[in-house]
Amino acid sequence: MLPIRDDNPTLRTPVATYALIALNVAAWLLVQGMGSEPQLSGSICSLGLIPGEFLGRVGAEVVPVGPQVCTLHPGGHLLAPLTSMFLHGGWLHLLGNMWFLHIFGNNVEDVMGRGRFVLFYLLSGLAAAGAQVAAQPGSTIPMVGASGAIGGVMGAYVLLYPRAGITTFVFLGIFARMMVIPATVMLGYWFLLQLLSGTLSGGEGGGVAFWAHVGGFVGGLVLAPLFRNRDLREAHRRLAAGR
Numbered sequence: 001m002l003p004i005r006d007d008n009p010t011l012r013t014p015v016a017t018y019a020l021i022a023l024n025v026a027a028w029l030l031v032q033g034m035g036s037e038p039q040l041s042g043s044i045c046s047l048g049l050i051p052g053e054f055l056g057r058v059g060a061e062v063v064p065v066g067p068q069v070c071t072l073h074p075g076g077h078l079l080a081p082l083t084s085m086f087l088h089g090g091w092l093h094l095l096g097n098m099w100f101l102h103i104f105g106n107n108v109e110d111v112m113g114r115g116r117f118v119l120f121y122l123l124s125g126l127a128a129a130g131a132q133v134a135a136q137p138g139s140t141i142p143m144v145g146a147s148g149a150i151g152g153v154m155g156a157y158v159l160l161y162p163r164a165g166i167t168t169f170v171f172l173g174i175f176a177r178m179m180v181i182p183a184t185v186m187l188g189y190w191f192l193l194q195l196l197s198g199t200l201s202g203g204e205g206g207g208v209a210f211w212a213h214v215g216g217f218v219g220g221l222v223l224a225p226l227f228r229n230r231d232l233r234e235a236h237r238r239l240a241a242g243r
Helices: 015-031 039-047 080-086 091-112 114-135 147-160 183-201 210-227 230-241
Strands: 002-007 062-065 068-071 165-172 175-182
Touching: 002 091, 015 039, 015 080, 015 091, 015 114, 039 062, 039 068, 039 080, 080 114, 091 114, 091 147, 091 230, 114 147, 114 210, 147 183, 147 210, 165 183, 175 183, 183 210
Parallel strands: none
Antiparallel strands: 002 165, 062 068, 165 175
């Protein structure tokens, strides 16, 4: 299922959401060389989160990262959980993540306020990183991507707007059609898919950090009630009711 848009108005321009998208795009352009080598592999090696390295469970060894090699250093660098969430492995990885952030971020920002939303986003990303590290503490595979933090945004969205309609492109074998699906169903399906995939694959299959997605989503569910602003939430309800 691919979400196209949501049937959910916003109170004001989602400046924080746009700023986070801009930061991810800037990192892709300026730090990762738009996917060109050696910038891409170098950025993943130096700024990505490698669980075994971060926890000091591996020695000073060399592991392949794309066409390059990465020398691991026990303990890594302390900011890896933060820097990793602004890096991506390819154009489709970046565009897919930014599309989901664009669709779901604005309404979550709407009821948190800009500053709270940015903090919530970062904490969700850290929760995602923590879940992946806990699931694979000895892994030497670098973890990059905003999907864990965006999973937190999606968790908050389903808690705040469970009945919001999501216009979704649904693939049914050789058939495909557009359907309006409640947020609870669409995002619940996404979460269960990540949980099942993580369980069956051991956490990382085909380069996808499934437990990071799960951890981010659960983190968003837990953090959303602490970060929402009641006045903004009530204003959003009045806006939606008065359309």
